[in-house]
Amino acid sequence: MPEPNHYQRRTSPRKLRGEYYTPPELVELIISSFGTVKANDLILDPACGDGSFLAGAAARLAGLRLSPEEIAKRLVGFEINPDAAALAQERIAGTIERSCDAGISPAKIQVVVGDSLEYPKLDRLLRAAGVAPPTGRLLVVGNPPYVEAKRLSQAVKKSLKARYPDATPGAPDLYLYFLHAALGWLRKGDSLAFVLPNKFLIAKSAFNIRNHLIERRRLRDLWFATHLDLFPGTSVYPIVLFAEAIEQNPERDSVGLSWLGNDEGSLEIVNSLSVPYETFEKTQSRCLFPVPARPALRSALDRMLASPTRLGDLLDIRWTVSFHRAGLRERYVTDHPPDRYAKRFLGGGPFAGNGEVTRYRIAWAGHWILYGQEELRRLGNPLPDPELFTRPKIVICQNGRTLRAAYDDAGFVLKDTLLAGLLRDEVDHPLIRHPQALVGLLCSRTVHFFCSHVFFGGHVGGGYLHFLRSFLIDLPIGQWSEEAARAVAAEVSALATDLPAEERALREERIERYVSGSFGLTPEEDEVVGFWAKSDRNWQARDRVRPPRRVRVTAT
Template sequence: MFTDEEINAIENLITEQDGRLYIRCQITGRDKIAKPEEIVRQLWIYRLMNRYNYPRDRIRVESPVYFGSSAEPRFADIVVLHEDLEHPYIIFEVKRPNRRDGLEQLKSYCNAQGSPIGVWSNGNEIIRLYKEEPNIFVEIPEIPSYGQSLRDILAQRWTIKWLEEHDELKQGKTTLKKILLDLEELVLGNAGVDVFEEVFKLIYAKLYDEWTGLNDPSYKLEFFVGDRSPAEVKRAITNLLEGAKREWPGIFEPTDRIKLRDNHLKVCVSFLEKIKLFNSNLQIIDEAFEYLIPQVSKKKEGQFFTPRPVIDMVVKMLNPKANEFVIDPACGSGGFLLHAVMWVAGGIISGKPLPENARNFAQNKIYGIDFNEKAVKIAKAINLIVGDGKSHVYKDNSLAPHTWSDETKSGLRGRLLRFPSDSVKDRENQEKFLFFDFDVLMTNPPFAGTVKERDILRLYKLAEKNGKLVDKIGRHILFLERSLQFLKPGGRMAIVLPQGLLNNTSAEYIRRFIIEEARILAVVGLHVNTFKPHTGTKTSVLFLRKYTEEEKQKIQQIRLKYEGEWEEFLENLKEKYQNLSWDSPVDEEEIPEELRSFLETYFENREEIGELPTEETEVEETDATEEKNRGKKPLAVLIQEKSELEEVLREKEEELRSAKAGRKAELKKEIKALQKKIDKLIKEISQRTLAGQISLVLNDERITEAFKKYWLDGKVMKELDYPIFFAVNEKPIKDESGEYRYKKNPDGSFVLDEHGHPVIDHDLDEIAEAFIKFAKEQLAKGDNHFDFWREKDGSI
């Protein structure tokens, strides 16, 4: 907040005495211990005297404040007196950096002393309050200077140019999220309204006010408090909201109105009036709504706003073109879609009309779907504003097209993939909305939660394991397959996934599915802090290009080439492991690598054959295991049951030899039923022992076929063998607490971009540049999977 000149002046007041640092107070002349809070106080005293020109005799420190009949006073940090040198005019509550408390304390001081102005600051942030009535405080845009009246401050009218110059989001002075935290403490927490809805209305109205100013430089902004009454402020903001609803319809109902009480609305407007929302990428709006969407909802749905540097990297790497159709099937607030428009527009979203190609792209080529109503509202609003009144953002569950609304189906019908040579498949797709022809897909799907609905599960190959439909599966896993369904053959995509999906042994079948369906272009590992404070899950961005039909045919030809070799390989295995039963000894070191890998992937687990449980522990262990494994019994219990059934079988067979004719028929039925139970137990036991698993692979037709596919997949991978771009995000976007890390100059000040906003410190831009170089190198070698980086004239 403070200039080098102010900081240097205060540093000159600091001395060392007996190993401790002291600072001389500019008002009392006494030395005080140089604690951080005291340094902030002296910085403000210096500014009051040198920028605001208040004489020293009008400034007091540690000024007593009395509350009612209380004999013990509290002490205000700084008080600027009226000209009568008796009554407080401005009261300061200062805190050490990063402290956020004290706002209520400041208001109580102002009420007790009758001071019209209160200022809170921790040296990094400032809140300036004007007391209109007891307990009703609004923020004012500036502290009055010496000789300047409060009315002079309140009566100012601003143009968009003035707002641009005085934007308090510049230089990192504050953030929209911090402003909302302050408003929650002052009014929103107890306003009795839906905070999201009311703040959204205010932001929508403010965007319209700025948009009007950007398109008419002489326009005087209406989103301000000034010296207007609460009713006058309410009238002005209501008019702006109505204008926004006319210009960008479809977000609010015609009957929607601002529900905040007039005095509460005035406080909110006073805090928002000096920030400019139309900045380089509208990131500040994302941050605000990420705060507003309840934490419980975020944790339950696992849906977190993607940091803009990650979005920028993805868009830059995928290079969407003005003539391509783009979708995000879990679009949230629409960050990927907005940045795709920015990329095509060649720069920022300023609020002014886009270039014609970017305008057409925003209006006709950008699509989004999300199941979170509030996130969709944000995405729709931003896309309407950027797209000049048009938007293709829909509220629905991308994973369940059979539940889509008529609006979603109507909006996406034109993007369905057609199958001219297969009329049955084409008709089915027109009914079920499974396959689409988007050129580019970018998404960060929700990680939390599982899908259990069978009508959804049966739509996906990944929901089937070992020939059976799973009971449940992670939502993000289905989003991976669904994303490929949205892409046309040859389309490209980027998806944020938990890193475990790319390296856990249990996820091998997912990786093989990916390799079957698409060419892997790149994998970028994100830092663990990327989605903090909401989650510390380690994530990666996976970049794919979906195979064309020709490429799939080529893969099929490779499979056919190795059919003969497979038959020979299988016969050798059968010879090696002939007469193998579930309890046969097997040397793990001698198992061929392909078979060992398949066993680990196909079978859920493996147990050692140990001692049988005693009768005392059997029930206890079985109950615990059943609870853990949904009814699965320990291997030892199954072996014991098998042994007991075999003993009963032997007795029945012995009885059969001497039984009479009538009894023989009954015994044969009983023996058949027993044998069936034993066979079932042997299969279950075999699935959990090494020898048994090998036996099943070689003798169970369905499992043998699965192994064949697995083995042939390995041959395909070796033949296709292609380079993949790998990178790791080593410089985190955020710190451990989830706050953005900004670049600093040698003097400790923020590095600012061309719009005056702090620059986030990260290495994702370098990763994107390295990928582009890699892509062009592969293109030069004839790899057309990277042809989206070819220039318009065909050059590289």
């Protein structure tokens, strides 16, 4: 057996298999969304786990007055874990018995112990299950395993890449391969419904699939259940994606978006609207996201999406310093500069996070990094070129209640909880000439409103937002005059100092007026964004940043 990697050693067997089973109430709602399930339909779950979806489908088929054997023939599951497969057979057989008042042996339930990803073609998949193609619809349902790419073995990654070379760029999580394969199984008239993590909406590795769904008009609906605790004990924020075959509806011009609510233990759709496909074509990363129901908020978002200039046009956003092996941080980060290779380091303390960067300012905690590039490269931990950090840059926090940024012209080295936004000096733009104004823009409530919606898939544990280069490049900039950029830069320079709370609030409001004006928001749109921010928990907590433990700083 190959040696497990660092993440596999720290991960439970259950998590490595992605075994987090779907609540029955969500299964029932998804199955009912297919409308009338007919006797000649076939319901397939390619990673059926404990059989939740197939049991829900069995209950629906029982309403057609089919015999237990006829119901069993309309259900097919694949499951790689033999114990889970046996549990699924028992669960489905029990559901059929309760629904039909007639028993059936669990052995007659068609759950194949095996990996459905071994069958890119539908005919091979069904042949492996011993069933014929349905004369009715194929309904592919499920909650594919959420196993991160870093927790997959090299052998599994290599095998999946070879079998599905065009599935996704980079190193995708396992659920993306299931989605890619299942989309390929659909024929005209067939449908798919998968429970997925919200990062599908925004992850770089999911770009190919999102772009395909949008371009080919295959995306039918998205349900958002990210605010509900449907998977207790996990940090998963679920969505439900509904898709159809390529030939199904090529003229479809909109996607249905719905929020799920929990009313006294019963899941239901509480808010729905239809959004044109072109809304999602306005981002380079093809983000999928919920749009506000209120018309003025929706028009404000549309104005921002229409901005021709994006953050990636002005900043070259780079990854920073990572330590990939245990013990390296302790060896190369120090509280004092012992030699000429030492450089001031932000985020260097143990479990320091990114608290040294607040909105508008940097408060260095006193850590240094011994920047021995050659030595760390020999240890398998290469560092970025130090020139990356000596240039003036915008420091951007990767996680936070809101987007936090500060201007750095002091040459701080950044740990990987922070991104380095290098100014594109070759670009003739007022925000390049006045980079502190770019900080004011990034820290504004208008941009937070945009991020909370368009970068909705960036929500992580505890409701925090995650900011990555792959989608930050899509952040709109608006239109700026030299005068406006100069004025906002002056306000940000003042906010980087200690000011009374009242004066800070006044200066921030002046920045907000300039930012709103740069996007051409109407007074009504600006007002409703302000009201929205007052009710947004993350915006209200924007300045609650855990300060890092400071060390005694040696004079330089």
